Amino acid sequence: MSERELISKKELLELTGISYGQLYRWKRKQLIPEEWFIRKSTFTGQETFFPKELILPRIDKIVNMKDDLSLDELADKLSPFLFDHPLRKDELGKRNIVSKVVLDRFCGSDPDNTVYAFEQILAYYAVDQMLQSGAMSLEEGELLLMMLKEHGAKFEGRACELLFIRKMGVPVFALAASPSELIFENGAKVVAKVSLTDYMEQLKLKLT
The missing domain is CATH 1.10.1660.10 (Multidrug-efflux Transporter Regulator; Chain: A; Domain 2)
Known part of the structure; x- marks a missing residue:
């Protein structure tokens, strides 16, 4: 890169x-x-x-x-870092914050009155935005969601980038402190590089 x-x-x-x-x-x-x-x-x-x-x-x-x-x-x-705005599952759909496809696929077993914290909503929102861009499949969305839930909190309070890489058809997701310079081995294709901080700001404006 x-x-x-x-x-x-x-x-x-x-x-x-x-x-x-x-x-x-x-x-x-x-x-x-x-x-x-x-x-x-x-x-x-x-x-x-x-x-x-x-x-x-x-x-x-x-x-x-x-x-x-x-x-x-x-x-x-x-500044989205000092923000918390929990929201019910049914409100995510009604307010068009997350698409029905994502809600059905990743939150289908949760009751409509389930309350999600901002960090959880951000993870669903990021997956939804990447899916809508056409950059990834639903199966890859599951991998991204797992990675964000496991590692997203490590970047709390810092600008962060989300990278989606493929090599020989194998998807890999990464989080990097922003701004950063990353160099990948030959054959690795950067499918998408987005600012998770921008997603946080967009989501905050939608919730307030």
């Missing part, structure tokens, strides 16, 4: 029109994760870079929402 595209702090400020002070104020308020501030050596010394495909949508979202919400309210909206 090639290295993730980075954007320098100077380029970021010029491209978005925000100030140095705004950028670091949003960092203090946890609107921009600490992990996205990447220090690298350059010919002019140490510089700060950001993962381009993560930071640009985040700044766009902050700029578009900051006139209607305080920074603390924005932090609550955009």
Whole structure:
């Protein structure tokens, strides 16, 4: 896998029109994760870079929402790590948070009044999104669900990426702290690479 595209702090400020002070104020308020501030050596010394495909949508979202919400309210909206919103199984379907296919396949034996914690809902939501993208089969969805339930909590409070890899037809799922650079052996195909943190944010907005 090639290295993730980075954007320098100077380029970021010029491209978005925000100030140095705004950028670091949003960092203090946890609107921009600490992990996205990447220090690298350059010919002019140490510089700060950001993962381009993560930071640009985040700044766009902050700029578009900051006139209607305080920074603390924005932090609550955009930081999913301090969030808990349990929901009943029947509500997941009624509110179109998880498709009927996923509910029937993976929650079929649970009564409609079963209450799921946010972490459980996130696992079902991630499986549903991957299935709807056409990236994987229902059988592979079962493997993903098992992996998220077993290991998802290890990344609590940190930005995280979900990777779906196949080699010789064999599916493999992995979680990696974000941003990260991963290199795979020859013959391994990265079928999908998604931000689990983005899924968390999407789900939070749906639940609130």
